[in-house]
Structure formats: structure tokens, C-alpha cells
Amino acid sequence: MIELKDVSYVRLGTRDLEGATHFATDYLGLEISERVKGAVYFKSDQKEHTLCYFEGDPKDQAAAFEIDRREDLDAAAAQLEALGHAVRFGTPEEADARKVRAFIAFKDPSGNPIELVWRPAFSGRRYHGTRDAGITGFSHIGLCTTDAARDETFWTTVCNARVSDRIGDAPLLRIDEVHHSIAMFPSKTPGIQHINHQVESGDDVMRSFRFLSERQVPMVFGPGRHPTSSAKFLYFEGPDGMVFEYSSGVRSIADELLYRERQLPFEPKGFCEWGAKPEIAEFRK
Amino acid sequence: MIAIEQLRYVRLGTRDLPAAVDFAQRILGLQLIDRTEDTARFRSDFRDHTLVYVNGDPAEQAVAFEVRTPEVLERAVTALKQAGYRVTRGDADGAAARRVKTYASFTDNSGNTIELVVRPLNSGWRYFPARDAGVTGLEAVALRNRADGADEALWTTLFNGRVSDWVGDAAYIRFDRAHHRLALHPSQRAGVFAVEYAVESVNQLMQSHYFLQAAQVRVVHGPGRRPTSNQMFLTFAGPDGVLYSYVAEGDAIDETSHRPRQFPFRPLSFCAWGSESELPEFAAGADR
Numbered sequence: 001m002i003e004l005k006d007v008s009y010v011r012l013g014t015r016d017l018e019g020a021t022h023f024a025t026d027y028l029g030l031e032i033s034e035r036v037k038g039a040v041y042f043k044s045d046q047k048e049h050t051l052c053y054f055e056g057d058p059k060d061q062a063a064a065f066e067i068d069r070r071e072d073l074d075a076a077a078a079q080l081e082a083l084g085h086a087v088r089f090g091t092p093e094e095a096d097a098r099k100v101r102a103f104i105a106f107k108d109p110s111g112n113p114i115e116l117v118w119r120p121a122f123s124g125r126r127y128h129g130t131r132d133a134g135i136t137g138f139s140h141i142g143l144c145t146t147d148a149a150r151d152e153t154f155w156t157t158v159c160n161a162r163v164s165d166r167i168g169d170a171p172l173l174r175i176d177e178v179h180h181s182i183a184m185f186p187s188k189t190p191g192i193q194h195i196n197h198q199v200e201s202g203d204d205v206m207r208s209f210r211f212l213s214e215r216q217v218p219m220v221f222g223p224g225r226h227p228t229s230s231a232k233f234l235y236f237e238g239p240d241g242m243v244f245e246y247s248s249g250v251r252s253i254a255d256e257l258l259y260r261e262r263q264l265p266f267e268p269k270g271f272c273e274w275g276a277k278p279e280i281a282e283f284r285k
Numbered sequence: 286m287i288a289i290e291q292l293r294y295v296r297l298g299t300r301d302l303p304a305a306v307d308f309a310q311r312i313l314g315l316q317l318i319d320r321t322e323d324t325a326r327f328r329s330d331f332r333d334h335t336l337v338y339v340n341g342d343p344a345e346q347a348v349a350f351e352v353r354t355p356e357v358l359e360r361a362v363t364a365l366k367q368a369g370y371r372v373t374r375g376d377a378d379g380a381a382a383r384r385v386k387t388y389a390s391f392t393d394n395s396g397n398t399i400e401l402v403v404r405p406l407n408s409g410w411r412y413f414p415a416r417d418a419g420v421t422g423l424e425a426v427a428l429r430n431r432a433d434g435a436d437e438a439l440w441t442t443l444f445n446g447r448v449s450d451w452v453g454d455a456a457y458i459r460f461d462r463a464h465h466r467l468a469l470h471p472s473q474r475a476g477v478f479a480v481e482y483a484v485e486s487v488n489q490l491m492q493s494h495y496f497l498q499a500a501q502v503r504v505v506h507g508p509g510r511r512p513t514s515n516q517m518f519l520t521f522a523g524p525d526g527v528l529y530s531y532v533a534e535g536d537a538i539d540e541t542s543h544r545p546r547q548f549p550f551r552p553l554s555f556c557a558w559g560s561e562s563e564l565p566e567f568a569a570g571a572d573r
Contacts (some may be wrong), residue, residue, distance in 0.1 A: 205556070206509070206510070207558050225488065275491075
């Protein structure tokens, strides 16, 4: 069992690093933690970075999860290889570029690039956003799945994720008390579907809705409220078609024994209890 | 000083009563409790009714406030007359039609008709609407007024209203612990500007936001949050140029410590989330 402890960061390739940096700072509200040749690192919470844009193919993406111990990397690599996943140990240079001590990279059954990292860097300097979006931190990722049932089995049996709720066949998976750290979206192709940052309050969600609408940022879903996690949300489109989400008020699942996952319909009502209609490809039938 | 007990109802004239009835029931979510050929009454809470549509001139409007006893009403009539207001005493037929024991009406400095009612009817039967908009009751009324402050003075000196906050010269006036029951908006003309219904929570407010969009009702302001009362609001167009709002949350006023605040006449003083309105009353066109 691979014990995922936390979501660490997302890496996204882009052909327009300046444009992506402008979006991440002036619109999304992240803080630049470091600029190096060909890459920019962004901070959203106490971690040294939670998002990295690098010059490259927008299809080149990775989502990283933290594990506890160095030996867990070897055990995970052995387990994944036994299941037929190709596993690659990162070089020291690659680990430096990710601000971690060591990592392995593999692809989940749908083909999403996943990295397991050991000792990701935290920062003593607190996050101070470029604009006051009220961000409290990077919280979860949406992952495309080409077979939701198969991928649920992978994340819940090979890894330690638990199903918090299902919308249609798509599970929302938790690895700690937060309702979900991974949201699976049925799709024809793999890829990171969205990147979530938590904000302080519903007011922050609504202020950003106005702020971003005025700047012609395409809104793809919301403002709304998820019946699953009870979070108020707003989805909008960033560079290279990547969807970003702000949400506030995600429920916490404290009692693992008593909690039972619920089934919601794969239709707008299953995604929003206020009646917002999604413009996201993966949300449509 | 005449004590206002509470806001009771708003009466609006309309040339198209069936359309107004349809709006109040199907869109706004009130309960039709009584319908005659030329009158339709709607319930929103424990009060017998809080909205009345009457066949007639849309300029014929009235807002009713409750005073406690016939003696208080008598004192109010005297005080208003002394101050130079034209006061009309209600007759028995008028009282029966309003479902009150007795009443008087007068016109404020701007031309708005105000009714003072004694012992208005409450309902033992709970409010049960056709559409689940989550309405919990009539919360406030906004009036268009002259900009000279005469009506603010009327409500705060002759009556027991207190100003909770100002935005420019617009005044939010309270009679109880709610931030305001009456909002006075300086305007070119008189009339009922908006009728505001409280809803249970942000969920009902936002559900209505999407419901109104689907029903092609023109939302004129919001969803937003007022920095003054801290209420969330959604304001939309009703029949005959009268606006309706749903409001939720909001801060109660502590009489011992609250001091009225002056906010600048800017859109951000009407909505802290940044929603803008085309209405001059909400500072359309001014800097944020």
C-alpha cells in the first residue's frame, strides 16, 4: 500500500511562460517564489512551491504526492513495477528542480503522470499573494480518467485513497480528512483536469467571480456549491486550457468508521446545488 | 416620537394584474392567499399578507407600518398635521380591506404614500408558497426620495427611526435590531424602489440567482454583499418598474454601540463583491 500523505505540487508545461506567469500572479493570485531559466515557481501556502510552469509542451504535466519515508519510495517503485507500471527514479538535478530530496515518477492506469516525493521543501516565509484572492492553499487536483472504476481500484487498493462520494462513476478520493484530494473526471484522454486552491470564504469566491469576469477570464462553472463536499466553488480557464478552481468550505471527514460515501447523479444537479450549469467538457455526458 | 412597531405590507397598483400575480407566485415565490377581481394578496411569513397588487395606476403605491394602539395612531396623526403633512384617516371599509383595526395615511415629503396601521391581521396558518424560494419574510422596503434629507428627518425625528448607515445621501433606517427596514434612495422621482424579502441562507439566494436567469428575469444588481448591512442580496426587476430583492445573512445592530457610518457614493459601497448596476441609485457610472 502506497501511503499518500499530502498533495505537493503540480507541474505544467507551457509555450508561453510569461503569459502563464501573468495569469498565475495577476489573476489567480499566487506569489512567485522563484524564477529560473525556463521555469517559474509559485507559492500558495506554507510550501516552497505548489505550482511550477516550465517552458515545454502543455501536454507535459505532473501531479505530485508526498510520502513519509525514503524507503517508501523503493517499496512503491517495487509495487508499481510488479503491477506493470514503468517507474523512473528522478535524478538529483530533477529532484532539485522539484525542490524535493528524492522522487519517483510513474503513470496511473489512465496515463496521468504522477510523482511521489520525499521531503518537499517548506518555506519559512509566508505566502503573500500578488492580489488579495484570499487563497489559503493548494488543495486538490482533478484527474482525467479513461476508466473510472479501474482507476478507483488503483487509487484505493494500490494507494491509500478512500472514496468520499461518487458522481456517476467518478469518485472523489480523500487521502486525509479533507473530503477529496483527487477528483476523477471521466474523459477520453488523460491529463490534469483542474487545479484547486482553497480561499478563506464564500465572499472571496464571489469577489473573484466579479474580478475575473471583468477581465474576461472564461468562467466554466459557477459560482456554485458542491452537494458532495459542500464547498462553494468557481471554475475558470487559465493558460493552455487548464481549469482552475477556487473553493471554500470543503467538508472534513473526521470519522473514518462512521462516514459512508454517497452516490450522486452525473448531471448538473450532482455537481451544483445552486443550479449552475457546467461548461466543462468532462462534466457533460 | 412615534414608535413604529414593524413593517407590514406594500401595496402596488398595476395595469396587468394577472401578470403581477404570476410574477409574485411563480417567480418571487409568495403565497397567493386572496384573489378578487381587482386585488391579489400575498403572504410571505406570519403576517396575513405583505404584498398586495391592485388593479389600477402603477403610481398608486403605499407602504404600511404598524403602530401599537389607536392612541399612538392618534398622536401620530396630530404630530404629522402639526408638522404640515396631509393626513387622511381611514374609514371602516378601508380598514377591512387592509385587514387592520384602524389606520391613517399620509404623504411624505417626496410624494410616497405611507400608511400607519393598528392591529393588522396575523395568520395562524403558516406561509406555504408554490415555489420553494426559501423566503422567511418581508425584510425591508426601499423608497425613492427627494435628495434634501427631509424624509430622513421625518423618519428619525417624528418617528423613532435611527439611521444605521449612509451611502452618499442614501439612508438606511432601522426601527428594531435589523440593520434597516426602510432605505431612502435620493432619486429624480418618488415611488417604491425595491421590496426586499429575506431568504433562509446563501443557498436559496444563489439558487434563485440561477432560477431567475433560467426564467429570463432581469437581475439588476448582484448577487452581492452590502458592506453596510453585511447582507447578501440579489435584486431583480418586477412588474411596473418595481424591484424585488432577496436578502440573506446580515448583521444585527447593537443599539448601545452602533454608530452610523458614512460610505462614499460608489458602486463598491452597495456591493463589496464588485457587482455593478445600471441604476443611478446604486451609483452607476461612478468610480468603484
